[in-house]
Every structure is written in structure tokens, then in C-alpha cells.
Amino acid sequence: MTASTPLTSPALAAFIRGIERRALVVAEYQTGEVLVAERAVAVAMRAFVPAAVDQPMSEWPLQFWRLLSSTPQLRQPADEGQWPQDLLHLPGLTDGQRLALLLRIGAGLDEALAAQVLGTEVEAYCQWLAQACPRDHQGQPDAQAWRGLAEAVQARVRELSPERQAQLERLRESLVSTGPQAPQREPAVPVMQAERRERKPPATRSPLGQWLWLLTGAALLAGVAWAWLSSSRESTSAAGTEQPAPAGLEVENPVRSENLQQLELPPPAAPASVEPVVDPAQAALLEQADFLAWVAAGGPLPVDESNEQPRNPAPQAVALAAGVAQAN
Template sequence: MAAPASPAPAAASALSAFLKGVERRALVVASLQGGDEAAAAQAVAAAMRAFAGPAADLPMADWPARFWALLCGSPQLRAASPGGRWPPALLHLQRLAPEPRLALLLRVGGGLDEDAAAAVLGLTPEAYRRALAAACPLDAQGHPDALAWRGLAEQVQARVRELPAGQVQQLEQLRGMMAAAAAPAPRPAPALRVEADGRRARAPRRTRARWSRRTWLLLCLPLLLLALVLAWGWIRHGPALPGAAAPAAEGAVADNGPVQVEALPDDGAPAGPAAAGSHAADDAAMLTDPELALARDADFHAWYAAGGPLPVDESQAQPGRAEPAGGALETVDAED
């Protein structure tokens, strides 16, 4: 059977904060209900212990009703207390029956509204109002005394604020014990299973299979890296064929592709005589003509004979047109 899950650290902190906010009012309500501070402390401690256990399984919104129901259900608060003692300012509580007195203390000391207090006591709202009316102080004419009610509520709330230091310390110690009990305990380390003869138990089959796969992977990894290196070298340099040239050095230009060799005709033989009908003889006569240079400039001489003007010699820089020294500058005012 699985053990119940322990509350999370956040739930333990929330429990401690809730108890810190309710413990003072609970102790004052319990002590003024029975008139016995020692019995009240026992009732509050019992209620805190009973509340801390199932609190983790309850919504936080239900915590106040659950705690006050546990406290009000204790025998110390329900039974009559003939030996109880109350301070002089609160002697009105001593003259009340236990049920109306508890209804009044839940309202003015516990800070519960009428519906919440009625649910804690297990009463209907109408029955709770009747119990509250029976606990209300009356004036000389027998009517509810509002001033006496207010003074009574102020006295109870002052006791909550001015709780003695010894009782506050006891409440803090009790709250610390409850929070420590609600905090999740550290999980123990799994014990090593040992066989009957003292040897360590075998690892599960799945663990052994996983270890075998890891071992094979570690052994095959170097072989895989070597295959990748060889493949990269084959792709980069090509296959090494017999008779092929050695690979070029790093950074050199090389072409190891196939070379086709073809014999060219011999151009050292002397040229033969010109064939009949060719223009070689005419070209030779033209090249030896002494007036060949004059014939090449025939277009220029024809243009000159026709009377064309000589071109301007632009090989030297020409002077620009100078402005007269006394010329006035043209301005906008001159136009006007």
C-alpha cells in the first residue's frame, strides 16, 4: 500500500501562516469561554493538531470553518465551567450559559460573521441570531445596550492584541511543531538490494540491455569516424588509378583529367611556288612600287586639290577671349 503523499513546502508554509493568523483569537475565545487559561491552551493545541493533518487535502477557503469547528467541538468549550474566572471588565460573560457565550465570542473575538459562526456551531442562521440576542448586554429597561456591547467587544479584542509574552511563545512553539510535521520528509536513498549469499543483486534486464547498446555504440564510433575521413579524401582527391599523376600540392593548380594527344602537320617545309592564276605576283609588284606611299594618301591629295581649307593646328594652346578691363559687372540693380 502506497504511503500518502506529504504536503508540498508551499502548503506547509500556508499552513503556518494560517495558524499564525488565527492562534491568538482562538486562545482568547477558548480562555474566555471556560474561564481557564490552561484548559484553553490544551483545547487550542488539540484543535491545531487535528486541523494540521487533513488541511493539505482541503481548499484553503475551507480552512477557517474547519479550524473553528474543531475548536468549538472540544469538551473544554462545550461543558460548563463552575470554577472559571473572568476579568472584572468581562464579568458579563460569567453570567451567560455556554451556548450564548460561545456565540458571542465567535462574533466579537473570532471575527466570524453570522453565517460562518452559525455553520461552525451547527445552527441555522435564525437559531444563531437568537443565541446572540440572549448573550447581548441589556440596559436597565431590559433593552439591548449598544454601548455595553461595544465596550465588551473592545475588551475582548484588546486581550487578543495584548496577549502575554509567555502565551505567545507557547503558540509559536506549537505552530512550529505543526509546520514541521506537515513539511515533506526527505526521501531516503534507495537501498542496494543484496542477494542471500551477500553478493550484490543483478541489475534489471532493461538496464543490462541499455548498457550493451551503449558499449556497442562506443566501440563503433571510432570506425564510423575513420570511414567518414576516408570518404572525404576520396571525394576531394578522386580515386588513385595506376599511372595517374600525383596529386598537386596544396594551393597549386593542377588538372589530372585525361589528355588527348594529336599529331600536327610539319610547318618547317618551304612554301612551294605560287599556283597559276593566283594574285601573288601582282601583290609583289605593288609592294615594290616606289609611289606606293603616295597612293595610300590619294584621298588627302584629292581633297587638297579640290580647295578644301587646311585644318586648324590644335596642338598648341589657343589664347581665350579676354574681357575688357573697364567692363562693369552686370547686377540686378543695373537691369532696373
Template sequence: MPSAAPTPASPAPASSALSAFLRGIERRAFVFVQVQCGRDEVAQAALGRAMRAFREVSAHSPLSAWPAAFWALLVAQAELAEGQSDIPELGALSSGPRAALLLRIVAGLDFAHAAQVLGVSEPTYRFALQRALQQLGDAGVSYAVLGALRERLHRQVKTLPPERAEALAELRARVLRDAPEPGPVVPPPPSPWRRRLAWIALALLALAFAATFWPQTPALAPGGVQALPVEPAPAPMPAGSDADLVTHPDFAQIAAPGDEALAADLALLSWLASGEADAALGAAEQATPDPEADDAP
């Protein structure tokens, strides 16, 4: 009877020692990579890959070898050799001497462990470190400036922004669970209407441009005559009706034409009828002297 196929073994759960080690080193490691390559998201991605590789190495390595093994895996990430630091004091250093210096002032490794991380002998590492300090001196970076930079980077390790510290904690949790990294967020496809409207606008502009080449009516020469378009004569007004007569503004005069002369003398007749005319005539007679009375002896 054939035996059943063996079930692939699930990865061993991470130990509490590995969790404590990663928790204690993740902040310094992030600052190290960020200073070396100059980009936060790239630094966190490189740190995640180094953590995953170290998870496998830690399973068969003694605890004393963990620091050198971890930093060696971190320095081997391609982003550290290709990136450019955004720290002005380190602008004169190339990636190699810069990594040799950061292993001392950020990682805090001694000469022997730093040489082990870089895979070189201790004298070679000392020479590389001396070369880096000489380049900084030529660029005007003194030992006092370098010491201030060391203190600033140590404060940066302790005072990472809360959102970055939370992102590192989530990264460590995924590494310990051996969970895959979340895929990149794919933005939704753009609406096709925006592109269609752009094409419609372009077509309208093309039509407007083509219209400028259409033949137009030639301009009238000096002294020329151009016939006006023939317009139809307006329709005759219909004959007036009784309704038109009633609504006429002079309907009263049209209806009684004989009253026009009476209306003209209406003011005079009203004055005579009021008696004011007789009174005025009597007063005038009294005021006029009698010529016969003047001639009497």
C-alpha cells in the same frame, strides 16, 4: 521471492500556507477559548488539540474552507462546553449562547460562517445570538458595555503577555512538526525522612501520654511521717600534714606562739623606742606648776 513489508509513510510536511494561517489565528483562538472556559492552561491545551486536528483537515480542504473548519474544531473541544467564563459581563450566559456571541465579537465571523461553525442554520444562529443579547440586557449589560467589552478583548488579542505569545509559538511549531506534546513535569518524590520524623514525634507523644497513667507515689496524709532516705556518713578528714600547716592563714602565730604577747604590745614599744615618749613626758613636766614654788615666802 517475498517482497519486503512497506515502510509506513511519514506525515507530509506542513505547508507554508498552514503555518501562516495558524500564526494569524492562534492569538484570537486563545482569547476565544480562555474567555469561554476561564483557565489559561486549559485553553492552551484545547487550542493545541484543535490545531492538530485541523492539520489533518487542511490537507484535503480548500483554503476558503479553512476558517470555518478551524473554528468548528475549536468549538467542539469539551473544555469550551464545561468551563465557566471569568468575564463579569458574560456571567449571565451559559456556554452555548456565550460561544455564539464570542464567534461574533472575538472570532469576527459573519452570520453565515458562525452558523456553519455551530452546525446550525443561519436563522437558528441569529435566534441564539438574540437570546444571548436578551439575557445580557436582563442582567444589566447594555450595548455600550458590550461594545467596550469587544474593544477590550480585541486589545487583549494584540497585547498578550510575552510568555504566553512565546508558548503559543512553541505550540504552533510542535503542531507543524507533528511533534508530541511534552509530558507533565513530575515532581520528585518527597523525602522519606520527613515522614519518619513525623512518626517518631507521634510515638514520643504517645509515650508521654501513656506516662500520665503510670502509678505514682501516694500523697502523704495529714500528720503522716515519711522516712528520709539513709545517706552514708561522710568520710573522716585525714590528719593534718606539714603541708596543711604551712598553708594555714595563721601559720606565723602557730609557728611562734610566744610572739603573740609581743605583737600585742608592738605599737606601745615602737612609740617608746622612737623617743617621742620622753619628749612628751618632758613637756608635761614643764607645763605642771611646782607646788613648792608656790609655798615659798
């Protein structure tokens, strides 16, 4: 299985970014020289990145601080170092005591991990740490001075100058550029691009040729339009004549078409009167229609009451009177 490229792993890049400031401050206050500390951190990082690829993340802090503490610049620092006024307690310590103190207050390691970094027992490390602790006038450990040292070192870590931060950024970029690269399969895209480059580019057309193509196309369009217009005129003028049959087709009764003339119709007549014409004789009969219908049905004639005794009583009345007499 092939290892991934150093610092392309997000976890490894985040670890380097989170530890680089503390490493630079620890190296600077251990040696007392800025340039020597920068070289020591660069050496430790270049040795750590390739080895960390094959190691679990839990072992990265131990591996890195062990590499940094084992550099010659930190094990045997020169005597020309310079320290700030609030950290003048550091140059009075031995190299081992100063490194043990900086791993505690600068790197933030606990006693067990710091002892593994220095390659010693926890009791021995605690003894070095007690020897590096500031003392008061009575020779007792000064807790307030201890807190002052720790706060001063942590302030240097937080307030790193922009120049130092830019230098650390350049160091990370150099780790990416010089780290071992994982073998990658060559993609097929460059091959296709090479084939396209081998093909000759299409020949460019001159402006004269382009104008000729445009004129030719315009002439063709004009010919098509003229043919369509002439055919429409011929079809209009040939109305009313016999249409010839297509070649090879015999038609017994050819269809003839002719234009219909518009007929001039007379104007519509005025509507006649709807009033009926009634004959005077029929009008008189219509007035006696009810009476005539009653007589036709066999009803008795009405009695003429203009005379006191009618001369000729109606036959129906005579018959009615005779029937009454017989009954009596």
C-alpha cells in the same frame, strides 16, 4: 500524489499564525481558565493541520473553528472559571450563548459562518446572539455595553503577553515536529560520503622524510645548475675550433668559427681646403669670356673712339657703307 509536510506550506503556516491568538482568547473567555484554554487550542490545531492539507484554503476557517468549538473544554466548561472585571457579563450567560457571542466579537465570524461552526441555522444563531447581548436597566439591548465587550476582547487579542506568545510558538514547533512527513527519496550524497569514509586516509609523512625530500630536490637543482654553467663555459672556450659533426652525420665542409680581432683604424684626416686653385692666364681669359663669345658669334668689333678717324675701319663697317651707296 503525495501531500506536503504540515506547516511547511507557507499558506498553512500563515493561517495558523494569524488565527492562533484569537483562538486562544476565545477559548480562555469561554472556559475562564488559561490552562484549559491552552489544551483546547492545542487539541484543535493537532486535529486541524493533517486535515487541512487535503482541503481548499477557503474551508480552513470553518474547519478550524468547528474543531475548536467541538472540544469538550469549550462545550462543557467547568464552573471554576474566572473572568476580568470588564468581562463579568460573560459568566452570566449559558455555554451556548457565551460561545455564540465570542465567535462574533472574538473570532470575528459573520452570522452565516458562525452558524455553520455551531451546526445550527442562522436564525437560531441570531437568537442566541440576541440573548447574549447586554441589557440596560429597562431590559433593552445596550449598544454601548456591546461595544465595550467587543473592544475588551479585541484588546486581549492584541495585547497578548510574551509568555503566551512563546507558548503559541512552542505549539507551532510541536506541530512541525509531530506532523506526518511526506515520503522523500533518499539522495545519493550519503552513499558517496559512505564510500569516502570507507577509504583509508593517506599515511602521514614524518618530518624526517619531508626533510629528505627537500634535500634531494635541492641536490637535483644544484646538479642541473652546475651542468648548465659548465656547458656554457665549454661553448665559450671552444670558439674558433672546428665543431664536431653529430654521430652518424658526414659533413664535407665543416663550418669553422673564429673570433674576429678588433682592428685599429687610423684617425680620420682633416678635411682639405675647398678653395679652388686658379691659373692667372685662365683668370684673364675668364674676365674676357663675354667679349670672346661675342666675337666668336660674328659680331662687329667695337670702334676705337680714342682717335678721330680710325686708320683701319672694321670690315663690317666698310661693307655696310658700300651697301648704302649702291642703294642710293
